[in-house]
Amino acid sequence: MTGRRQVHLNVNILNAGVFGGSWRFPGTDPAASFGLDHYVRIARRAEEATFDAIFLADGPAIREDIRYRPFNSLEPSVILAALAAATEHVGLIATLSSSYNDPYDVARRFASLDLLSGGRTGWNVVTTAGADAARNFGFDAEPAHGARYERAAEFVEVVRALWNSWEPDALIGDKATHRFADYARIHAVDHHGPHFDVAGPLNVPRSPQGEPVVVQAGASKDGRALAARVGEVIFTAAQTADEAGEYYRDVKARAVGYGRRAEDVLILPGLSTVLGSTEAEAAQRRELLAELVPPEYALDRLATQLGVDRDDLTLDGPLPWHLLADPDEAGGSQTFYKIALGLARRENLTVRQLLRRLGGGAGHRIVTGTPEQVADAIIDWVEAGIADGFNLMPDVLPGGFDDFVDGVVPILRRRGVFRTEYEATTLRGHLGLPVPTYRGTIAEGVA
Amino acid sequence: MTGRRQVHLNVNILNAGVFGGSWRFPGTDPAASFGLDHYVRIARRAEEATFDAIFLADGPAIREDIRYRPFNSLEPSVILAALAAATEHVGLIATLSSSYNDPYDVARRFASLDLLSGGRTGWNVVTTAGADAARNFGFDAEPAHGARYERAAEFVEVVRALWNSWEPDALIGDKATHRFADYARIHAVDHHGPHFDVAGPLNVPRSPQGEPVVVQAGASKDGRALAARVGEVIFTAAQTADEAGEYYRDVKARAVGYGRRAEDVLILPGLSTVLGSTEAEAAQRRELLAELVPPEYALDRLATQLGVDRDDLTLDGPLPWHLLADPDEAGGSQTFYKIALGLARRENLTVRQLLRRLGGGAGHRIVTGTPEQVADAIIDWVEAGIADGFNLMPDVLPGGFDDFVDGVVPILRRRGVFRTEYEATTLRGHLGLPVPTYRGTIAEGVA
Numbered sequence: 001m002t003g004r005r006q007v008h009l010n011v012n013i014l015n016a017g018v019f020g021g022s023w024r025f026p027g028t029d030p031a032a033s034f035g036l037d038h039y040v041r042i043a044r045r046a047e048e049a050t051f052d053a054i055f056l057a058d059g060p061a062i063r064e065d066i067r068y069r070p071f072n073s074l075e076p077s078v079i080l081a082a083l084a085a086a087t088e089h090v091g092l093i094a095t096l097s098s099s100y101n102d103p104y105d106v107a108r109r110f111a112s113l114d115l116l117s118g119g120r121t122g123w124n125v126v127t128t129a130g131a132d133a134a135r136n137f138g139f140d141a142e143p144a145h146g147a148r149y150e151r152a153a154e155f156v157e158v159v160r161a162l163w164n165s166w167e168p169d170a171l172i173g174d175k176a177t178h179r180f181a182d183y184a185r186i187h188a189v190d191h192h193g194p195h196f197d198v199a200g201p202l203n204v205p206r207s208p209q210g211e212p213v214v215v216q217a218g219a220s221k222d223g224r225a226l227a228a229r230v231g232e233v234i235f236t237a238a239q240t241a242d243e244a245g246e247y248y249r250d251v252k253a254r255a256v257g258y259g260r261r262a263e264d265v266l267i268l269p270g271l272s273t274v275l276g277s278t279e280a281e282a283a284q285r286r287e288l289l290a291e292l293v294p295p296e297y298a299l300d301r302l303a304t305q306l307g308v309d310r311d312d313l314t315l316d317g318p319l320p321w322h323l324l325a326d327p328d329e330a331g332g333s334q335t336f337y338k339i340a341l342g343l344a345r346r347e348n349l350t351v352r353q354l355l356r357r358l359g360g361g362a363g364h365r366i367v368t369g370t371p372e373q374v375a376d377a378i379i380d381w382v383e384a385g386i387a388d389g390f391n392l393m394p395d396v397l398p399g400g401f402d403d404f405v406d407g408v409v410p411i412l413r414r415r416g417v418f419r420t421e422y423e424a425t426t427l428r429g430h431l432g433l434p435v436p437t438y439r440g441t442i443a444e445g446v447a
Numbered sequence: 448m449t450g451r452r453q454v455h456l457n458v459n460i461l462n463a464g465v466f467g468g469s470w471r472f473p474g475t476d477p478a479a480s481f482g483l484d485h486y487v488r489i490a491r492r493a494e495e496a497t498f499d500a501i502f503l504a505d506g507p508a509i510r511e512d513i514r515y516r517p518f519n520s521l522e523p524s525v526i527l528a529a530l531a532a533a534t535e536h537v538g539l540i541a542t543l544s545s546s547y548n549d550p551y552d553v554a555r556r557f558a559s560l561d562l563l564s565g566g567r568t569g570w571n572v573v574t575t576a577g578a579d580a581a582r583n584f585g586f587d588a589e590p591a592h593g594a595r596y597e598r599a600a601e602f603v604e605v606v607r608a609l610w611n612s613w614e615p616d617a618l619i620g621d622k623a624t625h626r627f628a629d630y631a632r633i634h635a636v637d638h639h640g641p642h643f644d645v646a647g648p649l650n651v652p653r654s655p656q657g658e659p660v661v662v663q664a665g666a667s668k669d670g671r672a673l674a675a676r677v678g679e680v681i682f683t684a685a686q687t688a689d690e691a692g693e694y695y696r697d698v699k700a701r702a703v704g705y706g707r708r709a710e711d712v713l714i715l716p717g718l719s720t721v722l723g724s725t726e727a728e729a730a731q732r733r734e735l736l737a738e739l740v741p742p743e744y745a746l747d748r749l750a751t752q753l754g755v756d757r758d759d760l761t762l763d764g765p766l767p768w769h770l771l772a773d774p775d776e777a778g779g780s781q782t783f784y785k786i787a788l789g790l791a792r793r794e795n796l797t798v799r800q801l802l803r804r805l806g807g808g809a810g811h812r813i814v815t816g817t818p819e820q821v822a823d824a825i826i827d828w829v830e831a832g833i834a835d836g837f838n839l840m841p842d843v844l845p846g847g848f849d850d851f852v853d854g855v856v857p858i859l860r861r862r863g864v865f866r867t868e869y870e871a872t873t874l875r876g877h878l879g880l881p882v883p884t885y886r887g888t889i890a891e892g893v894a
Contacts (some may be wrong), residue, residue: 023620023627030620030627034652036532036563060551062650066628070620073651074559075552081528082563085483100549104507104583105522112521116483116529135646136551173470173477173517178741180470180477181513199582203509204520205481294625 007382007417008266008389008431010053010093010233011046013039015070017400018272018393019359020301021292023070025396032397033070039079040086042398049405050419052430053091053122055215055235055391056080060100061132063304068297077109084117091427093122093215093233098155099148100128100137104198106155107162110212111204119208119426122233123159124215125226127152149222151195156214156230158198161189163211165201168438181205187440209428210436219338228254231265232433235391237339237364238269240346245386266431269381270364271390273374275403286368289395290359298355305336315352319344339363364393371407378408379417454829454864455713455836455878457500457540457680458493460486462517464847465719465840466806467748468739470517472843479844480517486526487533489845496852497866499877500538500569502662502682502838503527507547508579510751515744524556531564538874540569540662540680545602546595547575547584551645553602554609557659558651566655566873569680570606571662572673574599596669598642603661603677605645608636610658612648615885628652634887656875657883666785675701678712679880682838684786684811685716687793692833713878716828717811718837720821722850733815736842737806745802752783762799766791786810811840818854825855826864 015033016023023030032038043054056076065071076094083092092113096106106123113121127148134142143151170185189200216231218224227234228251236251238244247269252262274289276282303310312320324341340363344354359366367377381387394400412418424430462480463470470477479485490501503523512518523541530539539560543553553570560568574595581589590598617632636647663678665671674681675698683698685691694716699709721736723729750757759767771788787810791801806813814824828834841847859865871877 024622024625030622031618034562034618040532060555060650062633062648066633067630068625069627071650074562075556075651078524078528078531078556078559078563081525082532084525085487085529085532101552102547102584105548108507109522109525112525115481115521116525132646135644137549138644171478171481175471175477178471178515178739178744180516180741183514186509186513197582197585199579201509203507203518204522292625294627297625 004416005382005385006389006419006432007378007412008052008268009392009418010055010091010268010390011042011051011392011394011401012055012057012270013042013397014057014393015072015397017396018364019289019292019395020069020294020297021289021359022396022400024292024294025289025399027399028396030070034073036082038398039083042401043083043087043090043092045398045401045405047087047090049409050422051090052389053093053120053427054083055124056094057124058095058097058126059128059130059133060097061130061136063130063132065297065301068294077113080113080121081116084113084120089120089422089425091120091122091213091430092117093124093213093427095124095126097128097133098125098152099143100133103155103158103196104162104200104202107159107202108204110159111163111202111207114207114209114212115204119428121209122213122215122427124217124235125152125156125230126217145220146222149218149226152226153229154193154195158189158191158193158196160211160214161191162198162200162202163207164439165189166204166206168206168210171205206438209426210438213427213431213433224251224254227251228260228265229258233431234265234267236267236269237336239339239343239365241381241384241386243342244269244381245384248386264433266388266433268389268391269387270393271378272359272364272366272393272395273400273404273408274366274368274395275371275374275400275407276368277370279369279373282368282370282373285395286359286366290356293355293359298358299351302340302351302355302358305340313351316350318348318350319354336363371403371411374404374408375411375415378412379415382417451863452829452832453836453866453879454825454859455499455715456839456865457502457538457715457837458489458498458839458841458848459502459504459717460489460844461504461840462519462844464843465811466736466739466842467516467741467744468736468806469843469847471739471741472736472846474846475843477517481520483529485845486530489848490530490534490537490539492845492848492852494534494537496856497869498537499836500540500567500874501530502571503541504571505542505544505573506575506577506580507544508577508583510577510579512744512748515741524560527560527568528563531560531567536567536869536872538567538569538660538877539564540571540660540874542571542573544575544580545572545599546590547580550602550605550643551609551647551649554606554649555651557606558610558649558654561654561656561659562651566875568656569660569662569874571664571682572599572603572677573664592667593669596665596673599673600676601640601642603673605636605638605640605643607658607661608638609645609647609649610654611886612636613651613653615653615657618652653885656873657885660874660878660880671698671701674698675707675712676705680878681712681714683714683716684783686786686790686812688828688831688833690789691716691828692831695833711880713835713880715836715838716834717840718825719806719811719813719840719842720847720851720855721813721815721842722818722821722847722854723815724817726816726820729815729817729820732842733806733813737803740802740806745805746798749787749798749802749805752787760798763797765795765797766801783810818850818858821851821855822858822862825859826862829864
């Protein structure tokens with residue numbers, strides 16, 4: 001191992017791939033993501049490639065998008081548990097909403113997953129934009145952006161207190177003295193806050209990581225604050241090095257402002273890859289992927305995400321700037337919103353050109369090229385100190401990920417920036433994050 | 448296969464075994480139930496023995512009991528998912544509370560599990576007694592018994608409506624026409640009831656079983672009504688053939704009263720087994736298990752479950768009958784309450800004798816004997832038409848279950864009352880339950 005900055009890599013198992021046309025790509029099984037094999041196959045390849053983790057996005061609602069493409073469907077904590085049984089080393093990160101779950105249940109499910117997986121789990125905290133999800137959980141409309149983030153901050157606080165409700169040696173299991181657990185070392189949480197009243201203790205002993213890794217993806221002001229305050233791994237979307245650098249410096253500085261060490265917060269931008277053995281082959285593949293995006297889909301989705309009517313968008317005209325809210329005021333997912341507006345403004349794109357550039361994707365950086373070029377794109381940002389690695393979103397699953405594992409990973413390894421075998425047994429170990437020491441509970445005034 | 452009535456068997460993976468002293472039994476690993484291997488090992492043995500299903504009990508809270516014995520700890524839906532990946536045939540049933548979950552999330556997790564497992568899941572609906580659980584979810588005290596059951600009935604209704612929100616052929620995935628899902632065949636639920644407002648549709652396609660199997664264990668009046676109305680498999684606790692027969696006839700009659708067929712409701716009493724190669728060996732084993740119950744544990748637990756103070760119990764005196772509520776009025780788990788009172792009254796037991804008889808167990812029928820005797824005990828009740836099989840609660844896990852698989856299963860097979868190989872691929876298939884046809888959603892007035 002050289003002294004070069006190491007790259008951290010997660011792979012986002014996003015159904016058939018990140019683009020609107022991925023599921024129509026030759027050889028793809030459109031329904032694969034509704035069965036176990038899809039996830040097991042990709043997780044095992046990720047493990048073979050010594051990835052830090054697999055990642056599962058989520059949202060507890062259906063969108064009309066599904067007319068034209070696959071979507072987040074199966075509940076991610078159960079997929080994660082199945083993968084805990086089907087893999088041995090790779091980290092396992094899943095998204096659960098802080099707006100539509102209870103902290104006791106989330107704390108319990110992740111502590112359980114951490115025990116079942118031997119310390120390999122991470123929880124991606126999201127606040128869940130959109131009225132569709134709200135209406136599945138008894139609300140009339142989406143809770144306000146600020147309120148969602150306040151609830152999220154309290155939610156994480158309660159979850160961590162529950163994870164700390166058992167001292168490390170509270171489980172005794174001594175047959176001779178017939179003491180099973182030391183109740184004096186298991187503590188109530190007694191949390192009473194604006195959003196939650198939770199007594200505790202958790203009914204799960206302290207897990208191998210002490211606390212599963214907390215992942216966040218805040219883009220708005222509130223989001224960045226939450227990410228910097230509680231996130232240990234932070235996903236972000238950045239199209240350019242400038243955007244990445246600004247986010248990286250800002251969030252690390254905010255984290256330090258919260259009394260944390262900058263190196264205890266890893267920032268991983270999303271990276272969509274389109275690989276070919278030559279530049280021309282990669283460009284052709286990208287062209288095909290753009291053609292495969294169902295035409296009804298792209299325009300509808302852009303209109304929804306910009307919060308305008310479809311009729312407000314003219315394919316060969318500019319974006320309807322006068323209708324667009326300030327990103328920080330927009331209610332929905334601000335990551336996509338900012339990215340799309342930034343791209344369109346910077347490159348003066350028409351709606352059609354913008355759709356082409358987004359490719360029906362999630363608004364993340366897309367690198368199209370040979371394995372060498374993709375490896376360069378990864379290493380450049382990490383060596384420039386504007387990313388600690390990437391959350392990989394292959395163009396097509398599983399094929400595009402296979403191409404990455406077979407083509408890009410060996411280059412990263414040869415260049416001394418990516419591990420050749422696992423040196424740790426836990427997700428914290430893979431990420432180089434510290435294992436939290438027992439820190440008592442809220443009730444004791446420690447956390 | 449002869450024409451004899453077939454026995455259905457589930458195994459309850461109850462940490463180290465059903466008794467208070469199971470974890471102290473020679474060879475037992477007290478902490479085994481906090482790791483994956485324990486569940487995988489037992490589930491694979493259950494599969495080898497062609498069991499209908501494994502079963503996981505649950506309660507989202509800790510009790511002081513844990514000072515003296517293991518407890519339900521890891522969240523059961525994640526254990527189930529791990530077992531979906533680790534097994535191929537055996538059914539997978541887990542308990543989730545209708546009092547402390549959201550129907551959208553429960554519908555989604557079980558639909559996901561059903562897809563991941565190829566149609567092998569069942570949901571045991573419980574209303575969760577006890578203030579400890581309530582206080583982990585924002586309540587000051589246990590919701591009233593009747594209110595819990597009202598909520599449970601509405602909860603199941605919403606979950607089933609969500610499972611029916613996708614027509615069977617709504618998922619298209621046609622690359623040529625770029626239609627992924629037929630939105631016209633995916634229906635809102637638009638449920639508005641006393642406890643829940645849920646828009647739907649579910650964001651998971653119809654699962655292999657159409658609807659995962661609904662399991663219930665009602666013992667009180669409200670509980671029997673719920674079981675008869677929604678339960679497809681019903682767990683019950685019966686110490687005697689009379690108790691079993693009364694429950695069996697009553698619940699099947701109630702089910703018919705709800706317009707259901709009697710054969711679409713399977714009633715499986717709990718059965719704790721203590722096996723030995725001779726009667727004397729089995730009796731010795733039972734004696735040892737009774738001795739291993741931590742003495743502080745048994746008295747404390749009985750007091751809690753009877754709703755009296757520990758000082759109200761005199762070891763060599765009768766139960767304090769004047770302090771005991773009518774079982775139907777008691778707030779907590781009525782199964783145990785009724786069983787304990789029935790035993791004590793019928794056999795005029797002192798507190799000490801009652802504790803010995805219960806063995807620190809769950810109040811279920813205990814059969815102690817040779818494999819032949821245990822097989823007889825099983826077949827007798829099934830042939831008498833007072834049980835459709837049993838929910839097995841081995842005395843010690845995994846050892847006591849190994850003894851059952853090796854000793855009792857071959858006898859049941861030789862006698863032609865238990866399958867020698869799986870003839871179906873789904874839990875419904877194993878149980879002989881019908882696959883529900885698509886029945887629309889509440890909004891359409893069909894369900």
